Amino acid sequence: MTDINQTSGEQAEVDPWAEAMNEQAAATQSDAAKPADPVFKALEDTGGNKALARTLDMIKDIPVTMSPILGKKKMTIKELLELSPGSVVQLDAMAGSPLVIMINNYEIAKGEVVVVNEHYGIRITEILTPSERMQNLIK
Template sequence: MTDNTSSASEADDWAAALAEQTAASPEPAPAPAASQVFQQIQETASVAAGVTALDIARVMEVPVQLTAEIGRTRITIKNLLQLSQGSVVELDALAGQPLDVLINGYLIAQGEVVVVNEKYGIRLTDIITPSERMQKLAR
């Protein structure tokens, strides 16, 4: 099988999984039209900063680091050096607990691991709101 055929097959599998999830989830409340939201952002930015137009396309190309964290642990250097293939490291998370999704080190969502066509992915189950993020930083 060629790489193109394999990639198309994998894309179809992911699309089918997404369609299945969408069909199973209730319809979300309709969001305001994107043009209205961007127009509000542009108006706010131009009033606040004296900018004539906000180029949102520049922001869309900024690379970020996405990390999926299953759990954490602290071990001594002695124990770290004793690790080998097949070693088990105990984490602070319980089996079946949602994993944390971080962008540039900041928690933005929680999710669960999914497998489609022998590849791993993350299904986001809870998006952390900006106010929740601020409360966690204040602790």
């Protein structure tokens, strides 16, 4: 989107990621019927406990690996060795199903693929509750 007051010669390049984030924020604000998701809110509210706040500040810089999983396929070594450029591998996920978002190999959310200015991104559609995450650990 560009400002309607700008002339064609002075239109600045617009950041498409900022537009996507603004669109998401507008959708979140307009969805007043849905209660706020308290899944990660408790970490920020330390209740005045300075030791806990300091501990949280220390762990915030720990790097984690985020892996979006489109689907999975079990195959034999023979099938793997037969793959070549142009081979098609059928995954267990149905077309249009959400991606599974893993953090350090633990499922924490689901999302959908978005494309912004020829770059892929992920829109988080659901964050698993702590009890759902515990059930996934048992599997």
